[in-house]
Amino acid sequence: MNIRPNAILEVDGLERRFDVSAPWLNRLIERKPRRTLRAVDGVDFVIQRGQTLALVGESGCGKSTIAKLVTGLHPPSDGKISFHGDRDRLQMIFQDPYASLNPRWRVGRIIAEPLRTLRPDTPADQVATRVDDLLRTVGLSAADGLKFPHEFSGGQRQRISIARALAGEPEFLVCDEPTSALDVSVQAQVLNLMKALQKEMGLTYLFISHDLSVVRHMADVIAVMYLGRIVEIQPTADLFANPLHPYTRLLLETIPDLEAPKRDRSPMGGEVPSPVSPPSGCSFHPRCPLAFDRCRMERPQRRAEVHDRRVACFAAEAGGTANA
């Protein structure tokens, strides 16, 4: 891989397998083999400092597993994650603001936790000032630090999660579906806050979402995942203007569009196959309108000579999917 001076995170051939076999005795009696699930299967990407890379895909495509691998909550089974920054300055925001805040701690203590862990010799009064500042940064008041999480609405809790993530002065934030549990008007508040903070503090985001309109608003680069692999990765504007992979097109066609509702659609059939027994070759081939024999046998890679490593698709290699 080339040396990119401005890259903060480089992920190379990342793989994560989970053992999903039946218990030992069942395997013995029913003569079942061991089974592994490849949640992440050979993923490469680079994130530039100060930018947002979004991972999109449907449930089970491995996007949250990547979040856990990058933050070190899971060790990778194979491949390499190189973080060119201070590991202590990597933080995470989770989807469910109800499950990610300790209900028995006051908000002030929750937000101070990263500070106390990462810089244990900070004097107590400085910690308190910092917590007050953080609460105000995310649009809450300093008095809110004395309350418990249950006293807040979902959107306010997500602000608390953001304040906690900011406490360690992070440079890199992994955000796993940070607004999926929120109502749209609250989502807008949180997304605006995240964008403002990025601009102000030069943060880098790995932003995980299933919502293409949110991702379009937030990301500089979008990686589309299907069954543990990145099938397409492009700068946001290019991806929407000229999607290269048939799966990206399927996604773009099926999301409801407020401005141009497709009321007479005939949706594409098929479902995401089980990641335990993915289809041979390109795992999208059973649903793909452009699939031919090679797709059933061989697994497409993103290659430099095909749209500059932006797509893993044999039909695209043959020139079959470009719009222009």
Place this chain on the structure above:
Amino acid sequence: MSDIVLDVRNLRVEFPTRKGVLTAVDDISLQIRRGEILGMVGESGAGKSMTGMAILGLLEPPGRIAAGTIRLSGDRIDDLDDRAMQHIRGRRIGAIFQDPLTSLNPLFRVGDQLVETIRLHTDLDPSQARERAKTLMHEVGIPAVDERIDNYPHQFSGGMRQRIVIALALCAEPELIVADEPTTALDVSIQAQITALLKRLCRERGTAVMLVTHDMGVIAETADRVAVMYAGRLAEVGTVDNVVRRPKHPYTEGLMGSIPSLRHDVEELQMIPGSMPRLDAIPPGCAFNPRCAHAGPKCRREVPRIAAADAGAGTAACWRTLEGETA
């Protein structure tokens, strides 16, 4: 006979609590015609699901219908007792909920659940009912029905399970289907399949559908008319096109602006300051007035209401619309 299937007038749902009576649904009037899909939108706690539950007769005590009437093809159903309501649910009103796993019994084969429901509501014998179950499963798009009919719910994917729930709701050919967030638990590509299915069934059978969802995109592509709820009240009703493109109520306008666009770049999403009031702290006058940029003295004093007679046409519960000027 007119073709109005569901006629709700001045519906009010209350929850008596120790601290006083909370009004979860306040003076709602709606109509749905044969073959029409009415979308009910609003954010969590706006009362949209509660309205659906009141129509289904499934309010959890101490919740109760405190005022108003609900008519199903002309018959009053809001004052029926549990037994009579049970008779109507399933037969005349079908229900589809968000999580297909909670609507299906995990211990019984899906075919048996369908057969049981069909036999409860019709006088078919077991083998006829099984044939009907197969027809329904085929109709909702389940492949290889002969094999799948004897599977258990866990053997189906989320999208397929929701199809079975739809088949269950259709068993007795109901006049009305109340679908509460039917696609929220599903992935986008599956979501499109399910909404297309709902639309097709509604068109072919003339079923009236009340589609409760928080997702404006789903509404824009599926519903014919929309009712927007805010703090238990109706904020706006109208055709999809009008409500989405030419919203009249400042709340609807803010809601539309806060949704990230698939076509335009905006640096900042439009925000509605603050949040929806809790049921025990609804401000006097228009419930939206503390968050509204146009609020005047009248908005803080008097509640703007959509008259039951106007609920069919399309209007907003906003003094600016009702009086055509800034109040």
